[in-house]
Amino acid sequence: MQTRNTVQRNAVLHTVQAMKNHPTAEEIYLEISRIHPNISRGTVYRNLNFLAEQGVIQKVLIPDAADRFDFNISEHYHFKCSECGRVFDADIPYQRNINEKVADKHGFSVTGHMIVFSGICNSCK
Amino acid sequence: MQTRNTVQRNAVLHTVQAMKNHPTAEEIYLEISRIHPNISRGTVYRNLNFLAEQGVIQKVLIPDAADRFDFNISEHYHFKCSECGRVFDADIPYQRNINEKVADKHGFSVTGHMIVFSGICNSCK
DNA sequence: TCACTTATCGGTAACGGTTACTGATTAGTT
């Protein structure tokens, strides 16, 4: 199956790369709509998942909230403000060793982990 | 506001404490239905949230899946099998220090964090 | 022991976020 370079797909990619605030699919849709008023939510969702699948962007799963999308595809963690709901990067080193600890303890084959911190962000306190 | 000791609330509590597999609300509902066939899903959800709010049980948020409920209210981590979707405890020490690292780095007031490991469980590999 | 109040109930509708379906387009090949 060949993949195509559509204006919609490019718009989704460039919008994610331009928005550096871990936007939700809806926020990305609203942003793109300003330039492509006819784009469909379904198209945005489809391409976000496609691009994340390809590894060009990253899908960030936030508990109890809509998924976020990140131009930064490196392994890193996030902080969610319980007041305003905004998501920020948590710049601490990736804890690669804890994967092995869990693997050793339980025998699972551990492929990765995610960490989400919670608390109050600077502008909320 | 007084709180009441209803048969439904007790059934929800005891069922969570009896099921040690991080059940979802639906699984708890199905289990209780065997003894209380008329209980409503809404009642199960309401009481699960109530009991979690009280700290009697723990709500475990799993990305991209239904919430789980845990009789074990201590701080601990979880592993989700990407094959069968089951959730297991990940018995490694609670990393209390990383909260401070994030707080120091960003200035946020960090109240906690969650870690979810992913990979393949023993019965799936 | 019996009202009385109101927390909680069962049943169902609505919600938010996301995916699946449809027939119509359109990108990339030949």
Add this chain to the structure above:
DNA sequence: AACTAATCAGTAACCGTTACCGATAAGTGA
């Protein structure tokens, strides 16, 4: 330029969960 199938816009359906409603029953106080 013609062709084919990936992708589109639009909309319906999905899943997990919460909100609503009139009915029920748990705990008080007389």
